[in-house]
Amino acid sequence: MSDYSVHEPMHAHLEMKLERTVKALQANRMDACWVRTKEEALAKVREMLPKGAVIASGGSMTLDECGITALLRSGDYDYLDRAAVKPEDIPALYRKSFGADFYLMSSNAVTEQGELYNVDGNGNRVAALIYGPDAVIVVAGANKIVPDIPAAIKRVRCLAAPVNAMRLHQDTPCTKTGICAGIKGELAAGCKANQRICCSYVVSGFQRQPKRIRVILVAENLGY
Numbered sequence: 010m011s012d013y014s015v016h017e018p019m020h021a022h023l024e025m026k027l028e029r030t031v032k033a034l035q036a037n038r039m040d041a042c043w044v045r046t047k048e049e050a051l052a053k054v055r056e057m058l059p060k061g062a063v064i065a066s067g068g069s070m071t072l073d074e075c076g077i078t079a080l081l082r083s084g085d086y087d088y089l090d091r092a093a094v095k096p097e098d099i100p101a102l103y104r105k106s107f108g109a110d111f112y113l114m115s116s117n118a119v120t121e122q123g124e125l126y127n128v129d130g131n132g133n134r135v136a137a138l139i140y141g142p143d144a145v146i147v148v149a150g151a152n153k154i155v156p157d158i159p160a161a162i163k164r165v166r167c168l169a170a171p172v173n174a175m176r177l178h179q180d181t182p183c184t185k186t187g188i189c190a191g192i193k194g195e196l197a198a199g200c201k202a203n204q205r206i207c208c209s210y211v212v213s214g215f216q217r218q219p220k221r222i223r224v225i226l227v228a229e230n231l232g233y
Contacts, residue, residue: 020228023151026121027226030154033123039213040220045228047075050148053225055080057146058111065089065106067134070176071115071148071232081113103133107141114138115232116149117169118161119224125213126161128170130206138213138222147224150231158212166192170207172233179204 027043034041044050054077058064064086072078081088089106091099106112114134118126125147129135138145155161166189174184181202182190189207191198199207216222 023228026154027151027228030119030121030123030226031224033121034119034224035123037123037214038216038219039123039125039222039224041224041226043226043228047227047229047231050225050227051076051080054113054146054148057144057223058086060085061087062110063087063089063108064111064113065102065109065137065142066112067114067137069113069115069148069232071150072113074231075148075227077113077148103131106133106137109137109142110144112137112142112145114145114147116147116153116224118153118155118164119147119149119226120158120161121154121156122158123214124158124161125211125222125224126158126165127211127213128165128207129209129211132209135209135211139211143221145222147222148227148231149224150227150229152230153232154226162196165189165207169233174204174206176233177206179206181205 031041031043044053064081066072066081082090089102089109091102094102116125117128120126127135127138155164170189171183171187174181181204182200190200197210199205213222
């Protein structure tokens with residue numbers, strides 16, 4: 010973060026939230042920690058990844074902003090890079106990702122109750138989060154921390170989904186209104202657009218396999 014001598018009470022308040030969320034994630038058997046900057050997050054990820062490891066990732070502005078995507082493309086790893094294959098080869102790459110040593114991604118929301126909330130269009134990202142890769146590393150900015158699942162749902166519908174749909178140039182109602190068409194509906198309510206990006210909804214709570222999911226929270230605003 011910026012200079013800690015400025016707005017010190019705000020930093021202290023944020024650190025309390027980060028500590029609270031980390032403890033809740035750990036109680037749900039996820040390996041969790043927090044760092045102050047995206048540079049520290051990059052260093053933490055580098056420590057976790059042995060050279061030569063097979064790595065896959067979901068599309069993530071957070072990984073890009075932290076320099077993690079560039080790290081994966083450095084040549085030190087066997088990175089299953091979907092940007093490096095033809096569109097027709099992407100489905101096979103997604104299937105291959107389930108056998109990766111590590112899968113890296115961000116999360117649409119992280120609750121102070123120790124849960125991850127993610128919504129996908131194709132479902133490859135949430136599928137790998139749930140099962141397949143030996144370990145999953147989740148990097149998320151403090152802006153994605155919310156009190157509970159209802160707040161996580163609202164965050165995605167009011168911010169994450171519309172902004173990501175805009176980024177991907179999708180023809181959906183939310184790119185025109187800035188808010189989900191199903192804002193007042195049930196969990197999976199939404200538009201009927203062919204390019205809808207909100208199709209699969211996953212809450213990651215208590216983990217049977219301890220520490221398979223590793224969460225790094227960053228005391229900065231990152232991604233959407």
